[in-house]
Amino acid sequence: MEAMSRLHVDTSNLSRSCNEALILGSLRGGPRHGYQLALEIEERSKGMFSFNHGTLYPILHRLEKTGLISGSWSQDGGGRRRKSYELTRKGEKHTRELLEAWDEFQDAFHSAVKGEGP
Amino acid sequence: MSWKRDVLREIDARLDLPQPARSRVILEIAADLEDTSHMLMERGLSPEEAREQAIRRFEPRGEALSEITTVHAAGLQRFLGRFxxxxxxxxxxxxxxxxxxxxxxxxxxxxxxxxxxxxxxxxxxxxxxxxxxxxxxxxxxxxxxxxxxxxxxxxxxxxxxxxxxxxxxxxxxxxxxxxxxxxxxxxxxxxxxxxxxxxxxxxxxxxxxxxxxxxxxxxxxxxxxxxxxxxxxxxxxxxxxxxxxxx
Structure with a gap:
């Protein structure tokens, strides 16, 4: 039997789980500002996952509080402060496991809806 | 009057957060709002269209704002929030x-x-x-x-x-x-x-x-x-x- 990943997709709040996975997955590409994440996810999903940017911040801040990502402030040439986020080591490990869990979820979902099974 | 002011003021008024967390959130959103508008202009939108679309994207939603409040609430406030x-x-x-x-x-x-x-x-x-x-x-x-x-x-x-x-x-x-x-x-x-x-x-x-x-x-x-x-x-x-x- 195939080994199951330790993490599971939280199906009780699928929308939140999906947003978290999208954000963590995007951050694998390196540090990003909040707006960059939203635009990048929208582009890469060809508009399938279109965020109201306001909904990003609670997720980003919660992930930051749990230590999966870290936020850092920087100042641009005009003296404006902006915040960017990157995955922590703990976050990288968590993301790997989470994406595996999503693969399993996707397989299980297809099996269920298409009637495919062992 | 700045084009960002109204949306930021609305967020500020609706964020029930202690300082300096409240101002930090506003600062972050203000910078992202501006950058979103710039990015949309780079994609060919006129400045007015880019600003309008950026504002629409950042329009505060009650659920998101209350979630931010929950995430940032201090331990004592989380405790008091139960009452x-x-x-x-x-x-x-x-x-x-x-x-x-x-x-x-x-x-x-x-x-x-x-x-x-x-x-x-x-x-x-x-x-x-x-x-x-x-x-x-x-x-x-x-x-x-x-x-x-x-x-x-x-x-x-x-x-x-x-x-x-x-x-x-x-x-x-x-x-x-x-x-x-x-x-x-x-x-x-x-x-x-x-x-x-x-x-x-x-x-x-x-x-x-x-x-x-x-x-x-x-x-x-x-x-x-x-x-x-x-x-x-x-x-x-x-x-x-x-x-x-x-x-």
Missing amino acids: SGAGRRRWERALLLLLFLFLLLGTRVLLPAPDLFKNAGPGLLAVVTVTVGALLLSSFKLYDVFVRPRQDSRRMRRGLDWILGLAGVEVFVGLSAFWLGLYGVAGRSAEDPATSLLYLFEWLVEGTATAILALQAAVLLSLLWYLLSRRTETVARFEAEALMAAD
Whole structure:
């Protein structure tokens, strides 16, 4: 039997789980500002996952509080402060496991809806 | 008027967060809002279209704002959040009272030697009166600065310098009591030189005890003032940055 990943997709709040996975997955590409994440996810999903940017911040801040990502402030040439986020080591490990869990979820979902099974 | 101001003001008004967390969120959103508009312009939208679309994307939604509040709420606020508004006010008053009692009793513990109180001279009453007044004021300011849910730096700053002023009064009272005691000893010694040494020792014990108590109270008050001022400055800085970001 195939080994199951330790993490599971939280199906009780699928929308939140999906947003978290999208954000963590995007951050694998390196540090990003909040707006960059939203635009990048929208582009890469060809508009399938279109965020109201306001909904990003609670997720980003919660992930930051749990230590999966870290936020850092920087100042641009005009003296404006902006915040960017990157995955922590703990976050990288968590993301790997989470994406595996999503693969399993996707397989299980297809099996269920298409009637495919062992 | 700045194109970002309305949306940022609305977010600011609806975010039930303590400072400086509230201003940090506003700062972050302000920068992202501007960058989103720039990015949309790079994609070919006119400045007006880009701004409109950026504002639409950042339009505050109640659910998201309350989630931000939950994420950032301090431990004490999360605890208080479990109670209704009225119950919460009662809890806040009870906590304030407990804090005050702790400070009042703590004075007795923090000032280490009980003998100091026993030996202190007539200046002790003045020192204790000023200390109790200053600690009462500090308790209110501690509530204002660390506990009150809607914080603003102007209210936090109000009356803060009185704490430092009262610390100065403590020093003045303690040192005055010390030197006035010496003046009294000198007068009594002149009248009765035979017992002058006894008077001198009495003054040394009483005067130094009073001065020590006054100086310790002054140090405690100065530390409280420093703690409250630092926090107030941080909040004011973030408020100012958030305001500038909106312009």
